[in-house]
Amino acid sequence: MDSSRLSDYAVFGVLLLAGFAFVAAAMAANRVLRPSAPSAAKGENYECGVDPDPGAGHVGRDWAQVQIRYYVYAFLFVLFAVEAVFLFPWATVFREFGAPAAAEMGLFVGVLALGLAYAWRKGVLRWR
Amino acid sequence: MALEIAVKAVAVLAAFLVLPLVVGQTEHKLMAHMQGRLGPMHAGRFHGWAQLIADGVKFAQKEDLVPDAADKPVFKLAPAVALVPYLLVILFIPLGPGDLVGSGLDMGLFIVIALVGIGVLAVLMAGWSSANKYTLLGALRGAAQLMAYELPLVLAAASVAVAAGTLSLTGIVEAWNPWWLLWQAPAMFVFFTAGLAEIRRPPFDAPIADSELVFGYLTEYAGLRFALLLLAEYVGIVVIAALTAVLFLGGWKGPGPESLGWLWTLLKTGALAAVVIWLRVAWPRLRVDQIQALCWKGLVPIALAQLVLTTAVALAI
Numbered sequence: 001m002d003s004s005r006l007s008d009y010a011v012f013g014v015l016l017l018a019g020f021a022f023v024a025a026a027m028a029a030n031r032v033l034r035p036s037a038p039s040a041a042k043g044e045n046y047e048c049g050v051d052p053d054p055g056a057g058h059v060g061r062d063w064a065q066v067q068i069r070y071y072v073y074a075f076l077f078v079l080f081a082v083e084a085v086f087l088f089p090w091a092t093v094f095r096e097f098g099a100p101a102a103a104e105m106g107l108f109v110g111v112l113a114l115g116l117a118y119a120w121r122k123g124v125l126r127w128r
Numbered sequence: 129m130a131l132e133i134a135v136k137a138v139a140v141l142a143a144f145l146v147l148p149l150v151v152g153q154t155e156h157k158l159m160a161h162m163q164g165r166l167g168p169m170h171a172g173r174f175h176g177w178a179q180l181i182a183d184g185v186k187f188a189q190k191e192d193l194v195p196d197a198a199d200k201p202v203f204k205l206a207p208a209v210a211l212v213p214y215l216l217v218i219l220f221i222p223l224g225p226g227d228l229v230g231s232g233l234d235m236g237l238f239i240v241i242a243l244v245g246i247g248v249l250a251v252l253m254a255g256w257s258s259a260n261k262y263t264l265l266g267a268l269r270g271a272a273q274l275m276a277y278e279l280p281l282v283l284a285a286a287s288v289a290v291a292a293g294t295l296s297l298t299g300i301v302e303a304w305n306p307w308w309l310l311w312q313a314p315a316m317f318v319f320f321t322a323g324l325a326e327i328r329r330p331p332f333d334a335p336i337a338d339s340e341l342v343f344g345y346l347t348e349y350a351g352l353r354f355a356l357l358l359l360a361e362y363v364g365i366v367v368i369a370a371l372t373a374v375l376f377l378g379g380w381k382g383p384g385p386e387s388l389g390w391l392w393t394l395l396k397t398g399a400l401a402a403v404v405i406w407l408r409v410a411w412p413r414l415r416v417d418q419i420q421a422l423c424w425k426g427l428v429p430i431a432l433a434q435l436v437l438t439t440a441v442a443l444a445i
Contacts, residue, residue, distance in 0.1 A: 008231040011133045015219055015230075018137055019212035023356065026188070030352045033189045043196035045260050048342045070272035073420060077275045080428075084282040087435075088238050091289035095442070102439050113432055116424070125424050127417030 072124050076116070083112050136219075140230045144215045148362035149180050155362075155405045156180075162409045183355070190351035195259060198348065202257035207349075207356035210250035213243040214363040221370045222298045224380045224390040229298055236297040240371065241285055244326055247364075248274040251328075251335065254357070255345035266344030269416055270328060270335030276423040277325035277332075283431035284319035287438045288312065288375045301379035308376065311441065314434045316376035318427045320400070323372065325419070327364030329404055331411035334419055369400035 086108070094101040119125060156179060160167030172178025194200055219230035220240050233239065248271055255267020289295055291312060292303035325332040336344035346357055373379060373396035380389025414422070 005232075007129050007133055008233045010129075011136050011231050012216065012219060012233075014133055014137045015140055015216055016212065018141060019215045020208055022141070022215075023208040023211060026352060026356065027192075030188055030190075030192060034191050034351070035189075036191060042191075042193055045195045045197055045258070046342075046348055047260055048262055048347075070268060073272055073276050073424075076424070077279065080279045081282075084279070084286065087282075087286040088235075088289060088295060091286055092293060092295055094290070094439070095293055099443060102443055105439070106436065109432060109435065113429075116428065120425065125421065127420065 072119075076119060076124075079115060080112060083108065136230045140215070140219050144218055144363060147366045148359060151365050151401050151405075152180050152362045153177065154402065155408075158402065158405050159409050162406070187352050187355035192352065193350045195348050197259035199257035199259070202253050203348075204353070206250050206254040206257065207353045207360070209253060210247065210357055210360040211363065213246040214360060214367050217243045217367045217371070218363075220297055221367075221374055221393075222301060222379060223393050225298075225302075225386055228380075228390060232296065232298055234294070234296045234299075237285055237289055237295040237300065237375075240297070241282055244281070244323075244367070245274075245278055247326060248278075250360070251345055254349070258345070258348035260348050262342045263345045263347050266335045266337070266341045266347070269337075269341075270345060272416070273325055273328070273332065273335060273419055276420055277322040277427070279322075280318045280423060280427035280431045281322040281326060283428070283435055284315040284322065285375065287315040287431070287434050290435065290438045290442055293442070297374055297379075301374055301381065304378040304381060306378070308378070312376055312434075312438070314430050315438070316372065318431045318434070319376065320368070320372050322423075322427060323368035324404065324407065325423070327361060327368055329361070329365065330408040331414045332419060333413055334416050337413060365401050365404050366397065369404060370397045372400050373397045 087105070090101070090105055094105065157167045157175070168176030168179035170176055170179075171182040194203055217240050220233065220236040222229035222232075251270035251274065252267050255263040255265075255270065258264075288300060291308065292300040294300060294303065328335050333344075335341075336346065338344070341347070346354065349357055370393070373393060377396045377400075378392075379396070380386070380393045382389070382392035384392075
């Protein structure tokens, strides 16, 4: 029951180009209309309003190290994202295969849910 | 065929340029009245209707400032990366039955979800290239939030795909019946909430958090680039509201002749956009840990349970 047509793909490509053309046109109009008076002060980072130069405001350089606590969530995400890719094609065809197909996907999702439950029990989801 | 493609591309571009402004102006006025203010009253005389046009004219004349320390190509590209995916999503949203859709691809739902997911790239690009501690913090918060909420969003969308047995957005609306309002209610709640987080609207605006991170990943942006990033936020509202209306509220279906169905789609989208605005007024910002907890301990389990329920019911009927 494939009802996609060539024009459905073509309009996507046209619009992709049109989107970037819109941004480019806006910036080109901006170039004509805007003043340009660069200075050293304007080129500095705004940061938080305090001069980022260590000599003046003592807030450190503009590049800084931060501690990332989010990487665990990234792992969990990868786990589920793979599942999601399989879910969509399965959703369109599982009716034809009936209960066995549903059971197989149930098993697949069940293992992932178990993984989430394990991470939860291990305290991974607690913010530290 | 060339004419058809041109008409559709122009129509989508027009919707992309008009609808976000309508939502933005509504936000100005609705928020003001909810807070006992009047909002803009001068531009265009009648209740400040031209305020956003005046803003646009102002932004177009502003100097283009890029910090010397910034990673310039990435910094300059980020607004386009934020904006273009949402434009492409509008292409797939059916306004009415039959041919009233930009592109009726069978895998519409899959593409739409993939396009919404690109937002995380724009956030990271903007935050990291700015060479600023606060933008980096905002971008990392944003990346964690967007990745986490991608999951419930995808799972809730998959539930609809299972219920309808198709990935075509037009097909999903055709398969919809009022019984879904009850049956798919948890999925709708999950989808709309996760959608709010995907577009970083309050109460999920910790990546911007103006009271702690200056202006989050947008801090170093000025002039037209800043305006384009703001526009992306409002296109995002339109996209999430329209997708929720199409997937869960039956899109063009409603009382009256089917030829007026596009009115229903717009009406449902508008009502949901008003809810998005309302939530900004009513809710305080969630902390980063609360955002992650709500996703992993709340929305993901609900979405998984909904998926099992949907599959069981779909097999039974």
